[in-house]
Amino acid sequence: MSHLDHPTAAVADDSAVTPAPLLRIQEVAATLGLTTRTIRYYEELRLLEPAGRSEGDYRQYDADDIERLRFIKDLRDDAGFSLAEIGQLLEDEAARRRNRARFRTTTDAAERRAIIDDALGRVDRQIASLREKSDRLADMVDEAEGRRAHLLDHIAELEAGREPAPHDHARPRAGRAANQAGR
């Protein structure tokens, strides 16, 4: 994931090394189920930058770019993050990487400690933010599965050709009590 560096004209001669197939924007869009407009918009927001440009300024994307775009899309679709939040996450990710480099070039224990503490704070914030969403979602899944089980009970009753057993149905929606186990 090193497309933060400049589009160096890394033109190794055409020996039989990997073809490294650079894709044009429309091909990337089709692969990921996005539009070209969306990809350009993400670039405008500085969420990514294509690996390079052609002679005539066509954007050229490599496999890392596609991974990054897929990551953005997943965050957007599945987690419901705003593009600003996604930018923050990617930014933290980049900072993490830079810190790692800096970390390796120093031997001062205090500085190393500072770097790590900073990283730890960032990661803790990230975890808290993610876990809150995740837990809430998991609760909703649990609730839905409870209803599903209930329905299956009904089916079993029917298959047995019985009258419905006199069970409760005491759920008026909104049961916001304990329900949450640690996880």
Place this chain on the structure above:
Amino acid sequence: MSHLDHPTAAVADDSAVTPAPLLRIQEVAATLGLTTRTIRYYEELRLLEPAGRSEGDYRQYDADDIERLRFIKDLRDDAGFSLAEIGQLLEDEAARRRNRARFRTTTDAAERRAIIDDALGRVDRQIASLREKSDRLADMVDEAEGRRAHLLDHIAELEAGREPAPHDHARPRAGRAANQAGR
């Protein structure tokens, strides 16, 4: 749903019936951390309707309304659902309730079976949609926690006054395999 007394008729007799405190829009908004505009907007989108209106057409909300609003807010903030999707979920919920009523007024086994099958399909769709998001989030939490653990290792090394051990730093990103079981 069924509150028969008007608000001004403060019958202060010793009847132990709950006062059923109907709230006005600003009180509800403050309680939930929303704005009055937002609540009215949700009503405009038919996501809810206040339990009643005062003589002079003031909206009056009861505890169920507040629960429903909190549910909407959670879905919006934590799950990132659009208001349209939330409307669909609430709609399904309402259909479920209606089906239950219909279910109890019929004795035809075939019809009962049809009702349940319909409900089951709906709930399965809901579960799938929720679980996909939840799982993805859980994966991201796991990943972040892995990084956190890694950082703690580094700290331990530093505290021991050691040189960093020659560990790997292998693949950080893209772990796509199985990771999270149901729960």
Place this chain on the structure above:
DNA sequence: CACAACCTTGCCGTTGACGTAAAGGTTAGG
């Protein structure tokens, strides 16, 4: 070299989810 099928930047339009202000009516306390 012609040309269709891509691409570029620029810019205005749209939809969702509200903010905000106007012009008036309602409620509760003094």
Place this chain on the structure above:
DNA sequence: CCTAACCTTTACGTCAACGGCAAGGTTGTG
């Protein structure tokens, strides 16, 4: 009964996240 502090509907404004043109340049295939 007065009045401040709420409330009502109506309507225009805004920001994010794109959609969709226009006017022109680039590519590669015949």
